[in-house]
Amino acid sequence: MPFVNYKFPEGILDAERKEEIIHRTTAMFVEYFGEDVRPFTMVLIDEVADGGWGRADETLTLAKMGLPAKQH
Incomplete structure (x- = not known):
């Protein structure tokens, strides 16, 4: 079964973008492995809370990445 786990900063994706990511990822697996994998993909x-992840020994935040803070 093809499986992918994306992690994004919380609040930067709306439902429409998430759906697009799911469709495009599924299409990629189907392209590589054939239509039979669609129902099993x-x-x-x-979504990771702001400041809840890091890279190269640095905690990353939306502000550090130049992205707007999550809207409440």
């Missing part, structure tokens, strides 16, 4: 999108 799983796409998981996790």
Whole structure:
């Protein structure tokens, strides 16, 4: 079963963008492995709280990445 797990900063994707990511990821697996994988393809999108992840020994935030803060 093809499986992919995306992690994005919380609040930067709306429902429409998440759906697009799921469709495009599924289409990619179908392109590589054939139509038979479509019903078994799983796409998981996790949203990580701002400051809850890092790279190269640095905690990343939306502000550090030049992105607007999540709207409440």
